[in-house]
Amino acid sequence: MTSNRMGFNQFLKKVAGQENLNLIIDSNMLIACFDEDHSNYNLVSDFIEKLESCAEVNFFTTVTTKAEYLDYQRRRFLTEGIFSLSSLSGVELIASAKQVIYQMKMRRGKRLADEEKRVGDDEENFNTALNYLQDSELKEIKKSFRARDVQNEIGWLKVCDLFLKKNIAEQEALLDEFCNYLSAHNDFQAHLFKNRNIDWKRATSLSSATGMGYSDALILNMFSETNLDYILTLDYDLIYAVSISAKNKFVVLPDSRLGDFKGTLKKI
Amino acid sequence: MEDIKKNRRSIKEIKKDMLKIIKRRPTEEELIDLVKIINENAIPEDEIKIKKIAIKRENHDIEQNGL
Numbered sequence: 001m002t003s004n005r006m007g008f009n010q011f012l013k014k015v016a017g018q019e020n021l022n023l024i025i026d027s028n029m030l031i032a033c034f035d036e037d038h039s040n041y042n043l044v045s046d047f048i049e050k051l052e053s054c055a056e057v058n059f060f061t062t063v064t065t066k067a068e069y070l071d072y073q074r075r076r077f078l079t080e081g082i083f084s085l086s087s088l089s090g091v092e093l094i095a096s097a098k099q100v101i102y103q104m105k106m107r108r109g110k111r112l113a114d115e116e117k118r119v120g121d122d123e124e125n126f127n128t129a130l131n132y133l134q135d136s137e138l139k140e141i142k143k144s145f146r147a148r149d150v151q152n153e154i155g156w157l158k159v160c161d162l163f164l165k166k167n168i169a170e171q172e173a174l175l176d177e178f179c180n181y182l183s184a185h186n187d188f189q190a191h192l193f194k195n196r197n198i199d200w201k202r203a204t205s206l207s208s209a210t211g212m213g214y215s216d217a218l219i220l221n222m223f224s225e226t227n228l229d230y231i232l233t234l235d236y237d238l239i240y241a242v243s244i245s246a247k248n249k250f251v252v253l254p255d256s257r258l259g260d261f262k263g264t265l266k267k268i
Numbered sequence: 269m270e271d272i273k274k275n276r277r278s279i280k281e282i283k284k285d286m287l288k289i290i291k292r293r294p295t296e297e298e299l300i301d302l303v304k305i306i307n308e309n310a311i312p313e314d315e316i317k318i319k320k321i322a323i324k325r326e327n328h329d330i331e332q333n334g335l
Contacts, residue, residue: 001291052279073290085303093306145310146310153309178279260326
């Protein structure tokens with residue numbers, strides 16, 4: 001049996017000239033495509049531009065994917081914003097908050113150094129998300145602002161107002177322009193589905209079959225119930241799961257990553 | 269097919285707008301105002317110390333007197 005994994009270049013050749021090419025795009029592709037600092041930015045954004053110039057493409061995704069994209073950006077805007085508060089001239093942040101932010105900067109520096117060591121020369125494998133604070137770290141910073149109670153948490157609310165509000169809303173609008181969200185309940189999309197009564201419990205069995213994350217299992221479950229043939233992703237677990245659990249579909253990934261699966265998914 | 273966007277802008281144009289948002293930074297003045305608001309709304313350090321002492325005393329009383 002031939003593999004259902006396809007590199008970017010092979011895919012471009014296969015779909016050149018195609019009209020009405022419907023495909024699913026995963027959150028990590030969207031994140032990489034729109035973030036110049038992402039380790040896969042050039043690779044992914046060049047691919048999407050080439051794809052768009054050689055075929056008439058409709059990008060589909062799910063609301064879970066949108067949530068993942070916006071969550072990444074939320075962490076990014078908050079991290080960059082908060083870090084900029086501790087190095088202002090003319091005004092000093094309260095000592096407790098400054099100290100926590102300093103600790104977080106140190107912690108981030110350490111994990112980035114560890115990641116550099118891990119990937120070595122394979123820079124495309126660098127996990128860019130490590131640049132940004134995790135939710136537990138954001139909570140620590142929020143607590144360090146020492147508001148008396150939620151009603152008086154004006155400082156943190158102002159942080160969100162300044163760094164997030166407008167940025168996230170505008171990003172969401174652009175994402176909405178770029179993508180179509182798959183919905184089995186939408187009559188206009190009826191022709192895209194093999195089965196409109198999606199069994200979401202199947203996502204649980206997909207997740208437990210290969211150990212993939214639940215949000216990936218949700219997108220794979222949706223993909224399996226559609227007539228769409230292709231999913232674009234950078235995610236190792238999703239590529240693995242499509243190879244195992246959706247053999248009649250194709251997963252499209254960077255050419256350089258195809259080799260990663262030759263050993264683990266031999267003959268699949 | 270009416271619900272599927274056919275007339276969206278190109279990825280290049282959408283990306284340009286995305287990158288503009290990512291690169292946008294608040295002004296120095298906005299950041300300074302924000303720090304002032306955070307500082308003004310934080311519980312003063314003295315108050316925290318007093319609270320900690322009060323909690324310590326309370327715990328001590330419970331241990332000593334079973335109150």
